[in-house]
Amino acid sequence: MILINPGYLMPQNSSRLQTECGDCPIRHRAVCSRCEPDELSFLESIKSYKTFAAGEAITWAGEELRFVGSVVSGVASVSHTMEDGRRQMVGLLLPSDFVGRPGRRTTPYDVVAATEVLLCRFDRTAFENLLTKSPALSNRLLEMMLDELDAAREWMLLLGRKTAREKISSLLAIFARRDANLRKSRATGKLLFDLPLTREEMADYLGLTLETVSRQISALKRDGVIVLDGKRSVTVPDFARLLDETGDDTDGGIVA
Amino acid sequence: MILINPGYLMPQNSSRLQTECGDCPIRHRAVCSRCEPDELSFLESIKSYKTFAAGEAITWAGEELRFVGSVVSGVASVSHTMEDGRRQMVGLLLPSDFVGRPGRRTTPYDVVAATEVLLCRFDRTAFENLLTKSPALSNRLLEMMLDELDAAREWMLLLGRKTAREKISSLLAIFARRDANLRKSRATGKLLFDLPLTREEMADYLGLTLETVSRQISALKRDGVIVLDGKRSVTVPDFARLLDETGDDTDGGIVA
DNA sequence: CGTCGGCTTGATTGTGCTCAACCCGGGTGG
């Protein structure tokens, strides 16, 4: 299902299109979404594309980062590993998400492609330069970082207080929503999507062991909350039912 | 020890000074630290101070927020509560930290003063207005949010992968560092500081129960890692020893 | 056909949670 496409080969269909920002699938959501034409053409002059195969590292913790950029397609993980090998994923980068830390030469985390990833990269210092001059760019980036901060905080609630079953359900709900978004619909009723992560990656994200992830997925299957087709393809017969399992507030109380 | 100071009364010694930004103790670290004189005087025209007593709410989740601002002194907690009462602290606001979400009318979290807090507030819409025009302001805020994001991610590692003892040790190390910072020294050797949080608040921050917090503190005391004087006053005989207990990388390997 | 990675399932263990009793110090009211 996942194609391996080394960056030095001319990649598949979509990729040629992305040499033009006008055709970019994430144009309206990425950092550059509010830039003026002159800013855009400057960005275009400092950008380059690179494809990473599933499993390939985009950057290691502590390594100097010459670029910043946006995920155009695919999923990448941001994670931290302790000396004794315990690992925690601290972020999941999806299309239009921003990679890198303007103002710092290194990132403190490993960033690894979970599926094949197409990255739109900008030279870091040139980008930082534009950032100091363009409120459109810095305000958009600020907004995106505030959203990431909210996401990180929601994840803190999950890691600190949710049960294993709630954690798995929450993750499945995120994937379901994300998938619905990509097809420009809302997540309701019956849904079908693929898991972009292995059991171990899910475990690293959820602060669990892979055995517990596997067991809880089996339990949700047994209880009819989900139906599996193979290991990676998931059907959710009733999204509301899945949401009940996440422990989150049932959005929309009785109040109008 | 903690004075109750309603904002409409003229508060204690330090507070009169803070009507002038020039004397502000957090001047060099807050959002406004890189503003030009004209921007500063605009900010000065839209600012007001308010003191919150320990335990008092600064804002509730979902409530409309008319202001954004900076913590001048004291400690505030940012937390999220689930329907069934489980609570997770997702941030700790210390002097110079920013409160509020420009671009959104509400915050999704409760913000509560843990000790007495002095807040320097700006009208939200006026602040947002300045933000779109001032790269100095928006870049400083961006930088601060990136730091908060890093802190949140470090906390995710703690919540997902550390043991109870490591969690407590990590929190104590944070307080120790913070205290050393305030006295403009580095955390090394023997240290003495106060806990700004109750056992329950620590538990909410660490994703533990208050009983576990209490037990682990007792254990660290028994093992000589810390010495307690009363419930709140802590002596760390050897900071390096405490760091060993956090599970974090021993910074500075053999490599030069 | 054998191997290997990703996954599932089982048995057992252990860390941290739950429930519960009790301590301590400060404030209040009789």
Added chain:
DNA sequence: CCACCCGGGTTGAGCACAATCAAGCCGACG
């Protein structure tokens, strides 16, 4: 002045959920 209460904290006993250790399955690939 003392009795009482109350919030915050400590400690204990038992339990449960997820971790650990271990075996085996399944499908892809050489």
